[in-house]
Amino acid sequence: MSIxxxxxxxxxxxxxxxxxxxxxxxxxxxxITVLTGASGCGKSTLLYLAAGAxxxxxxxxxxxxxxxxxxxxxxxxxxxxxxxxxMMFQNPELQFCMDTVKNELVFCLENIRTPPEKIxxxxxxxxxFCGIPHLKERAxxxxxxxxxxxxxxxxxxxxxxxxxxxxEPFANIDDASARAIAAKxxxxxxxxxxxxxAVDHRLDNWLAVADTVRVMEGGLLRPERMEPAGLTPExxxxxxxxxxxxxxxxxxxxxxxxxVVLELRGLTLSHGQNAILKGVNAAFRAGCIYAVxxxSGCGKSSLFGALSGLYPYKGQALLExxxxxxxxxxxxxxxxxxxxxxxxxxxxxxxxxxxxVGLRGDPRAGEQSEAILRKIGLWRxxxxxxxxxxxxxxxxxxxxxxMAYPCKALICDEPTYxxxxxxTRAIMDALCRxxxxxxxxxxxxxxxxxxxxxxxxxxxxxxxxxxxxYAGSGL
Amino acid sequence: xxxxxPACKFVSLLCATFxxxxxxxxxxxxxxxxxxxxxxxxxxxxxxxxxxxxxPVLLTAAGMFFTGYRFSADGALPFRAETLHIGDSxxxxxxxxxSRVLAYAGLGLLFALTTDRxxxxxxxxxxxxxxxxxxxxxxxxxxxxxxxxxxYRRTKAAFRARGIRVAPMSPALLKPLLVKAVRWSEELSVxxxxxxxSSGAERSEFARSRLRRRDWAALLCGCVLLPLAAAxxx
Numbered sequence: 001m002s003i004x005x006x007x008x009x010x011x012x013x014x015x016x017x018x019x020x021x022x023x024x025x026x027x028x029x030x031x032i033t034v035l036t037g038a039s040g041c042g043k044s045t046l047l048y049l050a051a052g053a054x055x056x057x058x059x060x061x062x063x064x065x066x067x068x069x070x071x072x073x074x075x076x077x078x079x080x081x082x083x084x085x086x087m088m089f090q091n092p093e094l095q096f097c098m099d100t101v102k103n104e105l106v107f108c109l110e111n112i113r114t115p116p117e118k119i120x121x122x123x124x125x126x127x128x129f130c131g132i133p134h135l136k137e138r139a140x141x142x143x144x145x146x147x148x149x150x151x152x153x154x155x156x157x158x159x160x161x162x163x164x165x166x167x168e169p170f171a172n173i174d175d176a177s178a179r180a181i182a183a184k185x186x187x188x189x190x191x192x193x194x195x196x197x198a199v200d201h202r203l204d205n206w207l208a209v210a211d212t213v214r215v216m217e218g219g220l221l222r223p224e225r226m227e228p229a230g231l232t233p234e235x236x237x238x239x240x241x242x243x244x245x246x247x248x249x250x251x252x253x254x255x256x257x258x259x260v261v262l263e264l265r266g267l268t269l270s271h272g273q274n275a276i277l278k279g280v281n282a283a284f285r286a287g288c289i290y291a292v293x294x295x296s297g298c299g300k301s302s303l304f305g306a307l308s309g310l311y312p313y314k315g316q317a318l319l320e321x322x323x324x325x326x327x328x329x330x331x332x333x334x335x336x337x338x339x340x341x342x343x344x345x346x347x348x349x350x351x352x353x354x355x356x357v358g359l360r361g362d363p364r365a366g367e368q369s370e371a372i373l374r375k376i377g378l379w380r381x382x383x384x385x386x387x388x389x390x391x392x393x394x395x396x397x398x399x400x401x402x403m404a405y406p407c408k409a410l411i412c413d414e415p416t417y418x419x420x421x422x423x424t425r426a427i428m429d430a431l432c433r434x435x436x437x438x439x440x441x442x443x444x445x446x447x448x449x450x451x452x453x454x455x456x457x458x459x460x461x462x463x464x465x466x467x468x469x470y471a472g473s474g475l
Numbered sequence: 476x477x478x479x480x481p482a483c484k485f486v487s488l489l490c491a492t493f494x495x496x497x498x499x500x501x502x503x504x505x506x507x508x509x510x511x512x513x514x515x516x517x518x519x520x521x522x523x524x525x526x527x528x529x530x531p532v533l534l535t536a537a538g539m540f541f542t543g544y545r546f547s548a549d550g551a552l553p554f555r556a557e558t559l560h561i562g563d564s565x566x567x568x569x570x571x572x573x574s575r576v577l578a579y580a581g582l583g584l585l586f587a588l589t590t591d592r593x594x595x596x597x598x599x600x601x602x603x604x605x606x607x608x609x610x611x612x613x614x615x616x617x618x619x620x621x622x623x624x625x626x627y628r629r630t631k632a633a634f635r636a637r638g639i640r641v642a643p644m645s646p647a648l649l650k651p652l653l654v655k656a657v658r659w660s661e662e663l664s665v666x667x668x669x670x671x672x673s674s675g676a677e678r679s680e681f682a683r684s685r686l687r688r689r690d691w692a693a694l695l696c697g698c699v700l701l702p703l704a705a706a707x708x709x
Contacts, residue, residue, distance in 0.1 A: 051669060058661070077673055078668045078670075078671050079671040079672075079676050081669075082668075082669060082670055082671035089666065093622070094622075095662075095666040096618065096666070097618065097663065097670070097672070098614060098615075098618065099614075099617075103593050106681045107672070108670045110678045111672050112671050113679045114679055115679060116682075120681075140618075141618075141621050155670060159671065308632040308635075309635060310628050310629060310632055332638045332639070333635075333636065333637055334638075337632060339629070339633075343658075344626075344629045345633045346633070346651055347637060347647070349650075357637055358637040385654075387654055401637075402636065405637075405638065
């Protein structure tokens with residue numbers, strides 16, 4: 001049993017260069033294979049093709065073919081296809097069709113014509129296997145990113161496909177949850193014989209479970225087959241992969257703490273009946289860098305969402321002494337936000353306008369935007385929609401757009417989400433330079449403890465609804 | 476009310492609205508409204524939710540009352556305290572129009588607040604032979620509504636972060652939302668297919684419920700007894 005790509009040339013648009021320019025590869029179901037490589041090299045595209053989602057829903061296959069256990073997945077009807085290949089997507093927000101966890105699992109099992117009397121038992125078993133029976137009646141909207149990924153795994157467990165395709169399954173979740181899911185995947189592979197092909201930039205969570213690591217480069221698979229045990233940090237770094245325990249070695253100027261710019265006093269927030277934040281107190285100073293860490297679902301995104309105006313909160317969030325909810329028009333741009341999904345930041349039709357929109361009235365807006373776009377390598381894309389950029393490019397644009405004008409505080413919710421090592425460093429270097437050089441208070445959340453330790457002056461852990469000094473952060 | 480089959484509940488309440496439409500009688504309208512409110516309370520609908528939803532209804536009803544009162548056939552007559560009796564045609568007209576708003580809104584809310592949307596779509600699919608691509612498309616789209624509200628706030632926050640204040644529902648705000656809506660629909664359809672959903676394929680049915688006595692009783696009340704009573708009532 002294997003997934004085979006035979007000289008596959010695939011492009012998203014007929015007149016654009018191919019993302020996969022003639023890929024030939026074979027992945028064996030006997031192994032758990034992790035595919036890694038730089039952002040934008042075609043890893044996710046490869047998975048979508050193996051899952052039969054492409055070219056049915058996007059793109060053009062110019063030549064070659066892909067087969068899963070000898071059959072083209074795109075030619076199979078969805079109920080048969082999902083028994084052959086199940087896929088866990090990168091974005092956990094848009095992979096569910098129903099309202100609650102139970103209904104989603106029922107939907108899956110009904111699709112594959114599971115006898116009604118067996119559905120309840122099968123869904124309970126899947127939830128039990130994934131360690132989330134307590135989420136059975138919960139609304140999907142109320143779940144954190146990590147919990148949604150676990151629900152998605154439960155759906156796949158219930159569907160019992162022969163192959164599991166995983167697109168950055170741990171990008172949005174903490175290390176403990178990631179390791180728990182990785183262990184479950186190993187169990188599925190061993191006990192139920194599911195072949196596993198995963199794409200990831202971070203290999204630390206895979207080291208204990210993967211059999212083979214393969215690397216993609218420019219849409220092609222490199223010939224080396226590496227065993228996780230034999231991977232040295234030097235090899236991984238050379239591949240542009242995030243290296244477990246290896247410092248990002250940032251070149252940061254020492255912090256010169258300024259005045260308190262942003263202060264949180266007794267901030268509380270609830271989603272329905274669930275109290276998420278129970279009195280968060282913190283002060284963030286100009287020129288300093290703060291990391292917020294914590295388990296999946298602890299409320300990091302809710303905290304950042306409250307500060308950006310997404311969720312109502314009680315208590316106070318003060319920017320230079322003025323309540324964030326009552327900022328004057330002139331102060332609106334004083335808090336910049338970098339969101340997990342860069343598309344959430346876009347407000348314009350073209351890449352260039354994304355930069356200039358914040359520079360209205362500035363006579364040097366044209367020159368300045370050109371300089372910024374050249375610096376981040378997006379000048380040649382200046383006239384296209386930002387939505388047409390690759391994910392890595394979108395992230396660079398999102399960060400650069402906020403640097404075009406001065407803000408007092410930068411709130412970044414997982415700014416390096418789903419980025420490779422080089423992009424992670426480039427993004428964090430740019431953000432931290434902004435903080436140091438312009439006296440901005442930078443607050444970012446991350447699941448990557450190494451990143452927090454390397455870049456942050458102070459690390460805070462969000463636990464039980466409050467911010468605590470993280471052990472080892474020097475606080 | 477929550478345990479009734481949604482399709483039966485829908486048909487019964489629809490019949491009741493037709494009956495009310497045929498009668499020009501505030502007593503019937505008000506009776507329907509208070510019955511609906513009482514039923515919602517018995518069905519443990521949260522008082523706060525109901526109150527918030529009824530607030531615009533009550534305002535509309537008040538508006539309709541004065542419209543009906545002022546513009547009835549003899550609405551030009553000045554209002555006099557001694558004529559404040561049910562036989563006054565202007566007052567009667569105002570009451571009829573305003574109570575009609577209350578009755579329709581009450582019955583509508585009774586259905587909406589006591590029906591689970593997934594159960595409703597499944598029931599409609601079963602009883603009315605609703606095509607499954609339409610039914611599940613509806614459910615998926617429904618799931619997107621809260622997401623769309625959140626995206627709206629996110630986009631607004633993105634503008635704020637650039638120092639731009641945008642008016643609610645301004646084109647600048649809606650444009651990124653439209654782009655995202657297209658993206659969502661694509662991703663959602665890929666996700667649905669990846670879980671084995673196909674418009675033409677046969678599916679099994681987890682909660683295949685039969686109509687129970689209470690469902691037949693609701694149908695009987697809404698579709699037979701109520702029209703009969705309305706026809707016989709003088």
